[in-house]
Amino acid sequence: RKEVEQDPGPFNVPEGATVAFNCTYSNSASQSFFWYRQDCRKEPKLLMSVYSSGNEDGRFTAQLNRASQYISLLIRDSKLSDSATYLCVGVYNFNKFYFGSGTKLNVKP
Amino acid sequence: GAVVSQHPSWVICKSGTSVKIECRSLDFQATTMFWYRQFPKQSLMLMATSNEGSKATYEQGVEKDKFLINHASLTLSTLTVTSAHPEDSSFYICSAYPPGGAGSEQYFGPGTRLTVT
Numbered sequence: 001r002k003e004v005e006q007d008p009g010p011f012n013v014p015e016g017a018t019v020a021f022n023c024t025y026s027n028s029a030s031q032s033f034f035w036y037r038q039d040c041r042k043e044p045k046l047l048m049s050v051y052s053s054g055n056e057d058g059r060f061t062a063q064l065n066r067a068s069q070y071i072s073l074l075i076r077d078s079k080l081s082d083s084a085t086y087l088c089v090g091v092y093n094f095n096k097f098y099f100g101s102g103t104k105l106n107v108k109p
Numbered sequence: 110g111a112v113v114s115q116h117p118s119w120v121i122c123k124s125g126t127s128v129k130i131e132c133r134s135l136d137f138q139a140t141t142m143f144w145y146r147q148f149p150k151q152s153l154m155l156m157a158t159s160n161e162g163s164k165a166t167y168e169q170g171v172e173k174d175k176f177l178i179n180h181a182s183l184t185l186s187t188l189t190v191t192s193a194h195p196e197d198s199s200f201y202i203c204s205a206y207p208p209g210g211a212g213s214e215q216y217f218g219p220g221t222r223l224t225v226t
Contacts, residue, residue: 034214043202043217044153087152095141097204097215101152 003027004090006100014108017078021103023088024070030090033071035062038085038102047073047086078107112136113205115218122193122225130188130221132203138183139205143215144176147200159186159203193225 006023013019025033036044048055050062050071061074071088085102092098112135122128132142140161145153157178158166165178177189186205190197200222204215 032213041200041220041222043220045217046214049214095143095206096155096158097143097153098155099145099152 002101003030003092003098004088004100006088006103008101008103010104010106012106012108013078015078015080017107018074018076019078019105020075021073021086021088021105022070023072023100023103025088025090026069027090027092028066028069030092032091033064034089034091035060035071035073036087036089036099038087040085044087044099050088075105078105080107080109083107113139113203113216113218115201115203115221117221118219119222120224122223124194124225125192127189127191128193128223130190130201130203130223132186132188132205132218134184134205134216137205139186140183142180142186142203142205144178144186144188145202145204147202147220153202156188161186190223193223195225198223198225 004025033050035047037047038044048057048062050064052064055062059076063072083106085104087102088100090098114133116131142159144156147153155168156171159178159180161180167173180186200220202220204217206215
């Protein structure tokens with residue numbers, strides 16, 4: 001079983017829509033979580049950290065639910081430029097990053 | 110923010126040859142760097158943890174004799190794919206975080222696309 005699992009999508013949404021992704025993790029010992037964004041054939045870029053108390057950055061909101069072992073990402077008012085693959089990451093042993101398989105988002109005009 | 114570079118950005122080699130990929134931290138010292146591999150339409154898979162001045166730690170299923178890692182300085186780690194085969198064709202990405210940054214954001218290099226013919 002993978003450490004971190006995501007729905008690969010793709011999620012096809014119109015501009016302005018609200019879309020949510022979930023990611024589950026299997027190791028309750030994970031210390032921290034992140035959402036990264038990866039554009040085609042590029043390296044991942046940090047989108048935001050994920051906290052139990054929730055983390056909001058503009059149109060993006062991330063949430064961690066330790067009891068159910070999942071993290072979520074909510075994108076409001078989707079833009080064309082939000083089209084990318086979104087990777088959730090669980091951190092173990094304080095430095096090992098385990099990536100989910102990624103969720104592909106296509107925002108259509 | 111911190112910058113990590115990789116060289117080369119892409120390489121084509123013949124089967125049986127070896128390829129060296131460099132990962133450099135440009136504006137910070139990195140005692141630990143990480144090497145990932147990403148096959149098309151798949152996620153990044155951690156291959157190994159590169160530790161400055163000591164042996165790398167490999168993830169289960171990664172052949173240490175095939176993927177040689179050398180972290181000779183605080184700003185440079187190298188990955189050498191030995192006796193490359195077409196199935197080694199992949200996108201190789203390194204990452205690092207500054208000392209004391211364990212568990213925090215990792216900074217990723219731009220990746221090296223390896224094609225073995």
